Amino acid sequence: MKNEIPYKIYLSESELPNAWYNVRADMKNKPAPLLNPGTGKPVTFDDLAHVFCDELVKQELDNDTAFIEIPEEIRNFYKMYRPSPLVRAYCLEEKLQTPAKIYYKFEGNNTSGSHKLNSAIAQAYYAKKQGLKGVTTETGAGQWGTALSMACAYFGLDCKVFMVKVSYEQKPFRREVMRTYGASVTPSPSDSTEVGRKMLAEFPGTGGSLGCAISEAVEAAVTHEGYRYVLGSVLNQVLLHQSVIGLESKAAMDKYGIKPDIIIGCAGGGSNLGGLISPFMGEKLRGEADYRIIAVEPASCPSFTRGRFAYDFCDTGKVCPLAKMYTLGSGFMPSPIHAGGLRYHGMSGILSQLYDDGYMEARSVTQTDVFEAAEQFARCEGILPAPESSHAIRAAIDEALKCRETGEEKTIFFGLTGTGYFDMKAYEQYNNGTMTDYIPTDADLEKGFAGLPKIG
Numbered sequence: 001m002k003n004e005i006p007y008k009i010y011l012s013e014s015e016l017p018n019a020w021y022n023v024r025a026d027m028k029n030k031p032a033p034l035l036n037p038g039t040g041k042p043v044t045f046d047d048l049a050h051v052f053c054d055e056l057v058k059q060e061l062d063n064d065t066a067f068i069e070i071p072e073e074i075r076n077f078y079k080m081y082r083p084s085p086l087v088r089a090y091c092l093e094e095k096l097q098t099p100a101k102i103y104y105k106f107e108g109n110n111t112s113g114s115h116k117l118n119s120a121i122a123q124a125y126y127a128k129k130q131g132l133k134g135v136t137t138e139t140g141a142g143q144w145g146t147a148l149s150m151a152c153a154y155f156g157l158d159c160k161v162f163m164v165k166v167s168y169e170q171k172p173f174r175r176e177v178m179r180t181y182g183a184s185v186t187p188s189p190s191d192s193t194e195v196g197r198k199m200l201a202e203f204p205g206t207g208g209s210l211g212c213a214i215s216e217a218v219e220a221a222v223t224h225e226g227y228r229y230v231l232g233s234v235l236n237q238v239l240l241h242q243s244v245i246g247l248e249s250k251a252a253m254d255k256y257g258i259k260p261d262i263i264i265g266c267a268g269g270g271s272n273l274g275g276l277i278s279p280f281m282g283e284k285l286r287g288e289a290d291y292r293i294i295a296v297e298p299a300s301c302p303s304f305t306r307g308r309f310a311y312d313f314c315d316t317g318k319v320c321p322l323a324k325m326y327t328l329g330s331g332f333m334p335s336p337i338h339a340g341g342l343r344y345h346g347m348s349g350i351l352s353q354l355y356d357d358g359y360m361e362a363r364s365v366t367q368t369d370v371f372e373a374a375e376q377f378a379r380c381e382g383i384l385p386a387p388e389s390s391h392a393i394r395a396a397i398d399e400a401l402k403c404r405e406t407g408e409e410k411t412i413f414f415g416l417t418g419t420g421y422f423d424m425k426a427y428e429q430y431n432n433g434t435m436t437d438y439i440p441t442d443a444d445l446e447k448g449f450a451g452l453p454k455i456g
């Protein structure tokens with residue numbers, strides 16, 4: 001190869017991070033506090049502790065500690081599938097005839113197929129340490145439920161997953177992976193919770209939504225002795241755990257003297273992007289270095305690019321704390337696109353604040369353009385990417401093509417969050433030419449904004 005940079009840069013076990021990095025410690029404008037939906041006041045430890053595990057509540061509320069040690073049990077689990085490779089996309093560069101250097105961090109090398117395992121194992125660990133019997137959660141596309149069921153199996157915890165009904169029916173294989181790892185999987189809305197029964201009475205035959213499944217999972221946690229609720233994205237604690245992605249990337253890059261000019265990630269609830277960028281963002285916040293950081297979201301669910309920065313409900317049943325975030329409104333119904341992991345109406349409070357303060361950019365891309373990039377990537381880099389991840393691929397390719405025009409040798413770095421083996425229905429539609437693009441009108445978005453709570 002023309003260059004001394006290897007195709008894959010791996011860290012050794014001894015170089016793995018010992019602590020997660022909490023980017024909030026370096027933010028001057030901290031993310032706005034979560035509010036108790038009953039009182040409208042900032043949530044306290046006690047408000048959250050009957051829903052979430054104690055240690056995770058502490059992490060959620062900690063805006064000041066920069067480094068939080070990764071417990072040895074979690075580090076040992078990480079060693080089964082980490083470090084994840086940092087790959088130089090030599091073949092893609094060649095195909096694009098670009099002078100840009102392209103790197104990606106690949107998080108799909110575990111059975112759950114995505115980065116979500118990084119936080120699932122941490123959350124399961126703290127539940128176990130607290131002596132709980134089990135945890136409840138929701139899953140949309142199924143990746144989070146899969147990751148959590150793997151983590152719970154490892155620590156011998158019970159795992160109750162509420163799976164959005166359309167996915168439950170359309171993705172039977174995801175469901176069976178979860179059951180193989182010992183989780184119980186209930187289609188949502190279900191008649192096992194009050195909120196689910198209400199939903200079924202009001203909208204018989206509904207395919208469900210992520211917001212409703214969250215409400216059911218929270219209710220199941222608070223009504224079962226020895227259970228807590230866990231969530232796979234959006235929350236500060238999840239971004240904290242995902243910082244392992246960015247820390248490994250930074251360490252590997254430093255080893256070879258690589259400095260990215262542009263850092264790109266897909267954004268659903270913001271956890272992989274938040275984790276990927278965290279150490280780089282830390283340098284930016286402290287004035288030590290500068291990077292262009294780009295969040296990529298679907299044009300059909302454009303929270304950053306067309307949403308409002310406001311307090312909103314995190315779930316349909318309005319039982320969760322209110323969060324200040326870029327949001328389309330908890331009543332926004334995104335069209336059924338294939339990147340199920342990017343369909344949430346809101347965005348991480350940390351990323352929302354950083355975006356509002358001008359530390360990062362955002363852009364939206366349409367579904368067919370995303371699959372075109374996915375296919376191009378699969379054909380030269382070998383990996384079959386998840387539709388969610390392919391949003392980042394689209395933007396990375398677009399930036400590399402700009403470099404071809406200008407002749408600039410930029411270094412482009414993106415997060416490849418997972419594999420797409422369970423998304424072959426989507427690939428089938430793309431291959432058959434029947435995939436469509438849906439972009440909500442301003443009037444569609446107004447309906448979602450109308451449901452925002454009046455606060456402040």
Ligand SMILES: *Cc1c(COP(=O)(O)O)cnc(C)c1O
Nearest residue numbers: 233268269270271272341388418
């Ligand atoms: C869940 C998921 C995402 C989006 O979630 P974030 O919290 O925004 O990272 C992206 N890629 C894959 C493969 C996912 O499973």
